[in-house]
Amino acid sequence: MEGPVPSPTLPTSRRANGHASPAAVSATDLRKSYGDKVVLDGIDLRIPSGSVFALLGPNGAGKTTAVKILSTLIGADGGQAQVAGHDVAASPNGVRAAIGVTGQFSAVDGLITGEENMLLMADLHHLSKREGRRVAAELLERFDLVEAARKPASTYSGGMKRRLDIAMTLVGNPRIIFLDEPTTGLDPRSRHNMWGIIRELVSDGVTVLLTTQYLDEADELADRIAVLHDGKIAAEGTAEELKRMIPGGHVRLRFTDPRAYERAAAALHGVTCDDETLSLQIPSDGSQRELRSILDLLDAEAIEADELTVHTPDLDDVFFALTGGTDQPKEAVR
Missing domain, CATH: 3.30.70 (Alpha-Beta Plaits)
Known part of the structure; x- marks a missing residue:
């Protein structure tokens, strides 16, 4: 068992104006292999608080592996990482208390209602019954799920399940959220609704690390984008900075x-x-x-x-030029 979690000291990053700002997530020389397969080959990340950072990469690039390491689901083979000021290896409980994770595949239990899913999450966060019901009601209203709250989640559309998934993630009021392909399989209207939710989270000061297979999504949402290829960061910058790297303009x-x-x-x-x-x-x-x-x-x-x-050039041009790919990027197997 870990002792009391100390008050974290956040590392800092530099904004364009030169002033230091706290980094919500940082990683140095992060490495991970599975057998002979090198998935992460010494990547560095620095994500300022209150921003959206997107990880792009072709199939097998290691995006999901990076998210799993940063969210303490798996350990790294080398390097260091801090999330919310806590070392992911030395203080995993501190990291878990500060984050929310929405994976590629929904964590929603289809056999129970949306409201029951929310209350179950509240129990897992050790909220009192009264507080749990209050938080659940507020989030169901915020994500426009009040009318469907007492229906089995198995009857929800893909967009509704994704909204419920993120609402469940927010029960613990995390200040850092990992979204692993949050809009995969959604129709265009549901995707745009999800974009609005992400923007609203960031406007409230939440930091979002986003992996996505949609280049337009990264272009639309991300303050900074890192292109991951062969386990390394091939390039990082704003969407406009990345586009200017590629000839053809x-x-x-x-x-x-x-x-x-x-x-x-x-x-x-x-x-x-x-x-x-x-x-x-x-x-x-x-x-x-x-x-x-x-x-x-x-x-x-x-x-x-x-x-x-x-x-x-658009982000498609950037992606193809940096990765040598001919297909739209797909999520890594790991």
Whole structure:
């Protein structure tokens, strides 16, 4: 048995403005193998409090293994990790008291009602009956499950089960939540509803570590994204930072005046011309600096384009470039 859990001292990370902010989750040189198969080959993570961090990676990349280590479900072979200021190996009970975990597969018991699932979770958190009923009622209302609360959970739709799953995770009021593919198998409306729930959690100061097989989901929700490949972090940054790493971005100019088109083609460097549509394509990383340079050149020659569009690589391009994959990423077996 562990003794009383000491008040944690959170490690810090740096925001863009240079000020230190507490890191809810940190890992250094995290390693895990199964036999001869290396799943995690020395990964580093640092997740600021109150943010969404997404782990992306192809099949077998180790995303779920990382979540299992950080949530104390399995041990690492090497490296160190802290969650909510607690070492995952030395103080697993401290970690468990601070987190909530929603796995790939629902933890909902279909044989009992939604309300009974919630009350069971309240019992597991050692809440009094009165407090358990209060918390259950509040969360059922928050997740729009009041009407279905006394129906067997087996009758719930996929979206309702996922909402109930997250509601159960929140019974203990965790400040850090691990969401392992929370929207897999949901219809588009249910996915968007789930996105709204995640945003609401973060607005309340909760930290979310998200694994997902949907690149648009990471783009939509994550403050920072790490691409995991062959057990290593291939790249990490904001969605925009990752997109700028990949070649293929360009600015497209379209003209209706053939003379303006020809003059622009002569004034700009490295352009690809389309004489049929009177459009020019100029390689660009999409930055404000490069766009200003193009516009300054056009202004200097008194050339005005009828249409200007900026095209940057999306996360699909980033994923394929970093992992060499040809398929949409799927969750790791482990």
